[in-house]
Amino acid sequence: MRKPQMQLEAQPFPYEFDIAKTALVLIDMQRDFIEPGGFGETLGNDVSLLEAIVPATKKTLEAWRTAGGLVVHTREAHQPDLSDCPPAKRNRGNPTLRIGDAGPMGRILVMGEPGNQIIDALAPVEGEIVVDKPGKGAFHATGLHETLKRRGITHLLFGGVTTEVCVQTSMREANDRGYDCLLLEDCTESYFPAFKAATVEMLRAQGGIVGWTAPSAALLSALGTH
Numbered sequence: 031m032r033k034p035q036m037q038l039e040a041q042p043f044p045y046e047f048d049i050a051k052t053a054l055v056l057i058d059m060q061r062d063f064i065e066p067g068g069f070g071e072t073l074g075n076d077v078s079l080l081e082a083i084v085p086a087t088k089k090t091l092e093a094w095r096t097a098g099g100l101v102v103h104t105r106e107a108h109q110p111d112l113s114d115c116p117p118a119k120r121n122r123g124n125p126t127l128r129i130g131d132a133g134p135m136g137r138i139l140v141m142g143e144p145g146n147q148i149i150d151a152l153a154p155v156e157g158e159i160v161v162d163k164p165g166k167g168a169f170h171a172t173g174l175h176e177t178l179k180r181r182g183i184t185h186l187l188f189g190g191v192t193t194e195v196c197v198q199t200s201m202r203e204a205n206d207r208g209y210d211c212l213l214l215e216d217c218t219e220s221y222f223p224a225f226k227a228a229t230v231e232m233l234r235a236q237g238g239i240v241g242w243t244a245p246s247a248a249l250l251s252a253l254g255t256h
């Protein structure tokens with residue numbers, strides 16, 4: 031039988047966790063950010079950069095499922111009437127299409143639209159939690175904290191996009207709520223490689239001020255599924 035307490039080689043020092051109390055949280059791995067024609071591209075970004083993390087993220091997700099760990103998927107998603115999308119969000123940037131406008135994959139960042147779905151390679155399976163979040167952070171206006179508390183979750187492993195926007199915001203929110211958080215370095219990506227690098231550095235600086243970081247291979251090794 032597997033020991034409940036596991037250790038993963040991480041920075042700034044090893045990360046200890048118990049699978050039963052840990053969730054893998056994949057942030058916004060949805061078509062809107064990863065495929066052409068979605069929100070990421072309307073903001074002027076090269077979305078092809080994000081595809082690179084899909085194989086490592088898929089491998090990690092499958093290993094975590096095999097280990098019996100809880101999986102949380104988030105989607106950045108708004109109500110069709112945009113009542114949960116304040117002007118402070120909708121009017122930012124200079125996109126060709128704004129949130130709620132009709133694009134090639136349906137209305138941008140709107141619940142239920144084709145572009146709002148998680149990419150096929152990482153599609154949720156039964157029993158996994160799917161959170162539609164109107165903000166950048168996964169804890170803002172979602173009830174996620176209560177859901178995790180009910181399940182006795184104390185540790186969170188993060189992946190997803192983009193590193194310095196929704197992933198970092200979610201990890202900081204989680205840390206403030208008392209979770210021990212680790213960012214899987216090769217399961218997260220930004221449209222700006224320098225921003226990803228800076229985010230990874232700043233989260234683990236000062237003795238892990240926000241949390242830990244590690245390559246997914248370290249998690250697979252801890253799980254015994256390289």
Ligand code: TIU
Binds near residue numbers: 057106197
């Ligand atoms: N623009 C950008 O980098 N990200 C977002 O708008 N949302 C997420 O990070 N999910």
